[in-house]
Amino acid sequence: MAHRWRQLDPRTSTTIWQVTGLLLLTLLWLSGPGRVAGVVLLLLLTIMALARWRFSLPAWTVLLDQLFCLGTVPFWPGAVYGLGLPLFEAVRGGRAWLFIPGLLGCIYFQSSLPLVVVLLQAALSGWVIRAWAEEAGVYRDEADRQRRERYELESLREELLTANVQIARMAELAERNRIAQDLHDNVGHELTGAVLALQAFEKLRQESDPLADEMLEHTKERLTSSARQLREAAHGIKPVVPVGIERFEEICRSFTACPLELHVFGATSDLPAYLWSVLEACLREGLTNVVRHSQARQVDVFLDVNPFLVRLCVQNDGEAAGKAKDGVGLRNLRQRARSVGGSISVDDTNGFRLVCVLPLERRDRLGDTREDEA
């Protein structure tokens, strides 16, 4: 019943009012002396009401209703009460002045107290429904605006997430390019020099030249310098904060709410950095849900990497977490996973399980330039 009341809108209320008005007029006709003229008037008013219900008639058509009523009054005096219908329409349409002919007709034909009451009630109803429609329109516009803004924000968020992934990929390529350049400019030159010096040393030793020992010393210096430069480059490349599987292990170690076991399968070193960021977020969300919503005694984390996809599963043996299934955190995770072509699914049939599946792009498709350079 409450649901039906919620469906009551200004348009339905207008229909109800008009149907009630016509029924009351019919009852008046049944109780009075009017004959054919009353039937014709009832039909004409019904047709006008139906036409307004089906189409958007211009406001001036209420003049026709008034003409029908006033034209019938000489044959059936009760027809004057039918003026309530055009008055209702005129006020509802915001053009009460269109009822002036009807008002003059009322004064001319009959101005009894019941008629005044009927007309006042019609005007009041029309005014209330008009105000209701205006108010509903304002709220509808506001709701539409908010919905549109929300869609725009979600669209922007998806674009930002996609841009984030692209930037991560570009950064990876740029970094790889920088390392290759660094190795080529520093270590590469030193090693090339060492190779040339070794070749010279070999020739000098065959000729028993006394400069051979000096050349060997020179080669040793070059190789030592290359090793040092290589070590410095490696230190420069390695990040201070642990990333990838090390970061994963660190998060798992720091979780103390209950025993946690991490199972890793496959080569995690092949995973690009932008996927690690999504996987880390999933792991954190899964562990946060354990702390907030379940009474778990054991948590298992499975990370399975194969050549085509990576699958992360965080499962616990706690109670089903109804709130966790459609929370903001999971919605954000779904968006992030979608932005890299993956998906998130949850299952609460037996404990709680959060599964994240992300596709892996093949290195040759990613734009790996190593082979090209070779």
Next chain:
Amino acid sequence: MTIFRFVLKRFLRRPANIILVTLVPMAVVFIPVSGWFPLPMGFQYFGMALMFIAARMAAIVMEDRIKGTLLRVGLAPVRHSQYLWQNLGAYALILVGLSGIIVTMGTAVHGSMLAAPGLLFLVFSCFSITSLGFSLAWYSLFRNREGAVATITGVIPLMMMLGGMIWPVQAMPALFRRLAMLLPTYWLAEGLLSTAHGAGLMGLATPLVVMLLYSAAFVLLGSMRRLT
């Protein structure tokens, strides 16, 4: 006029429909004059037959809605109003044609007992359109075809009885006499009686106008586009 032609063909290709629009109405022509009605008794029942045939026709429109044809029409370059008017036009043509045939046959069978056959044809033609509109409006109130057909099958005889087509309205209580005036069947009876009593075209104006007003109201109610 593609829909118009299609509607005619679709209706007439079913043997049950052919029987409905030929044998049943034509049988009433041979019923002789008896009782209070000044016209051959079959013409009382022809009004009811018209309503049943119109109900059968409007049911086809409802079938279109239920089977999803209206949905496909909505996707075609055809407006709903075109679909509706061509359907109603085709069915109205069948009913008006049938009224013409019945009046002609009635004149042949009953001779001078059938006063003013032209006016009778006019009354039946107007009532055909009213019946079609009534059925269309009735079906538009229902989602379930069986429910709509079952109720309209009961409502039509009731309307005929209350409207004074089976017995005179004067035989009913005062309140029912007043209520009868709100039924289109009353105006059919009024039109037939006026014709039988020798009223001219002007005398028939009121019943004809009221029947046409009923048609307009019913068609407006029944023409609401519903896809389910």
